[in-house]
Amino acid sequence: MNPEIDAYLQEGCGRCALGGTPECKVHNWQKELKxxxxxxxxxxxxEERKWSVPCYTHNGNNILMVAAFKDNCTLSFFKGALLKDDHKILEKPGENTQSGRVIRFTDIERIAALEPVLKTYIFEAIEVEKAGLKVDFKKASEYVVPEEFQKRLDGDPELKAAFNALTHGRQKGYLLYFSSAKQSKTREARIEKHTPRIFKGLGLHDK
Incomplete structure (x- = not known):
């Protein structure tokens, strides 16, 4: 056992103001997390601590994470999309997630009941990593470019060059963010706000 995970269980991830306080969400799921x-x-x-939470690796490769949230705690597989999921318990953590899959828990009884199944999934995830299997990620070019952004790109060669110079992940992040706005005015406002960041080579959440 890694002592850094003991600290996590006592104080939380530290990424919000509640870290180290009785209100920290890790205290809601102590039995489940342990x-x-x-x-x-x-x-x-x-056992390691990465991204401020418990992360579990095999030969240095990430296999899964355990984390606490407000309404549940989770077992999260980095390459969950490659698992068979015979028991249909894996979920996408987000609508556009391609690789990761999570299993959510709200009580220790469900974990105990699924223990043999969970171990089967974990061993399968280890074998996926040993075999060097990769998730076939959707390329940024396969995502829809909002009409408002396409007009900006067509009319500004420098912006188009800056956007094309971004990593595929950063491009995808912007396209999904721009497209998620329902109104054209909102899409245009988002594009205008983030254009300077694109010129700087920054992604949506880069600092």
């Missing part, structure tokens, strides 16, 4: 920790370690994974 059960998941023991279950995962039983599968022979190495």
């Amino acid at each position: 059960y998941l920790r023991r279950l995962v370690l039983d599968c022979g994974l190495t």
Whole structure:
């Protein structure tokens, strides 16, 4: 057991103002998180702390994470999209998530009931990593470019060059963000606001 995970269980991830206080969400799921920790370690994974939460690896490769949220705690597989999911318990954490899959828990009884199944999924995830399997990610060019942004790109060669110079992940982030606005005015406002960031080579959430 990694002492950094003991600290996580006591103080939380530290990414919000509630870290280290009784209101921190890790205190809502102590039994569940400790059960998941023991279950995962039983599968022979190495315990580390990455992105401020418990992360479990095999030969240095990320396999899964355990995390606490307000309404649940989760077991999250980095390449969950490649798992068979015979029991249909994996979920996409977000609508546009391509690789990761999560299993959400709201009580320790469900974890205990699923323990053999969860271990099967974990061992399968390890084998996926050993085999070097990769998720076939959708390319940024396959995402819809909002009409408002396409007009800006067509009319501004420098902006088009700056956008094309971004990584595929950054391009995807902008396209999804711009497209998610329902009204044209909102899309235009988002494009205008983030154009300077695109010129700087920054992604949507880069600082």
